[in-house]
Amino acid sequence: MLEGTINRFNLVDEPWIPVADYGLASLKQIFSDTSIRALGGNPVHKIVITKLLLAIAQAAFTPENDEEWKIAGPEGLAAKVISYLDEKRGLFFLFGDKPFLQMTGISNASIQKYGAVQLYIATGNTTVLNQSQVDRNLTDAEKAQLLIFLMSFAPGGKKTDNSIVLSKNYTGKSNNNGKPSTGKPGPSLGFSGYLHTLLTGKNMIETLWLNLFTQEQISDIRFFQLRDRSTTVGENARR
Numbered sequence: 174m175l176e177g178t179i180n181r182f183n184l185v186d187e188p189w190i191p192v193a194d195y196g197l198a199s200l201k202q203i204f205s206d207t208s209i210r211a212l213g214g215n216p217v218h219k220i221v222i223t224k225l226l227l228a229i230a231q232a233a234f235t236p237e238n239d240e241e242w243k244i245a246g247p248e249g250l251a252a253k254v255i256s257y258l259d260e261k262r263g264l265f266f267l268f269g270d271k272p273f274l275q276m277t278g279i280s281n282a283s284i285q286k287y288g289a290v291q292l293y294i295a296t297g298n299t300t301v302l303n304q305s306q307v308d309r310n311l312t313d314a315e316k317a318q319l320l321i322f323l324m325s326f327a328p329g330g331k332k333t334d335n336s337i338v339l340s341k342n343y344t345g346k347s348n349n350n351g352k353p354s355t356g357k358p359g360p361s362l363g364f365s366g367y368l369h370t371l372l373t374g375k376n377m378i379e380t381l382w383l384n385l386f387t388q389e390q391i392s393d394i395r396f397f398q399l400r401d402r403s404t405t406v407g408e409n410a411r412r
Contacts, residue, residue: 233257
């Protein structure tokens with residue numbers, strides 16, 4: 174994804190999100206156009222992009238409780254997100270010196286074709302059965318979609334370059350002999366798969382509002398609570 178130092182294709186303004194009966198929309202359009210009913214694309218596209226939109230919504234506005242959530246409503250959430258996107262616009266360039274969701278530490282990884290991480294594309298010694306399986310160049314919008322996909326549903330396997338370790342002394346990407354291990358699947362995929370459940374509203378803004386967490390809900394969800402720092406690694410592993 175790192176292509177020079179030119180800041181171009183900003184996800185806030187450029188259309189890249191597939192929308193049902195609409196085409197492509199920008200982040201700002203998603204949170205300002207009430208006629209956008211639902212996302213388009215395949216089911217995985219819908220899940221990963223909804224997760225990104227929810228992450229942006231939570232960063233822009235996390236109400237304290239249900240009462241504050243109700244008072245804000247979809248319109249209040251949308252207004253806060255638009256303000257957030259205007260303020261943080263410089264962090265949403267797909268290319269440049271601070272590319273979105275990317276870090277310079279991965280620049281040393283082995284370079285592969287985009288098709289290597291697209292499950293429906295035939296690469297390497299895989300047999301090509303039809304034209305849709307042929308690797309091709311992607312548009313900037315498709316590159317943005319693929320990047321979001323890999324944040325959640327990255328496939329495991331040997332095409333992943335596990336020699337790149339971003340956290341010092343982290344050994345989770347190595348075998349017992351110290352050599353790089355086979356890559357593990359992304360956090361939304363897992364070994365056996367997960368059930369992804371979302372509430373839906375009359376449009377995308379309402380859908381995102383319905384799925385927004387409050388501070389009280391986050392505090393009640395044990396998964397998000399900080400572990401006791403006195404707990405040993407062994408005790409954590411048994412949980």
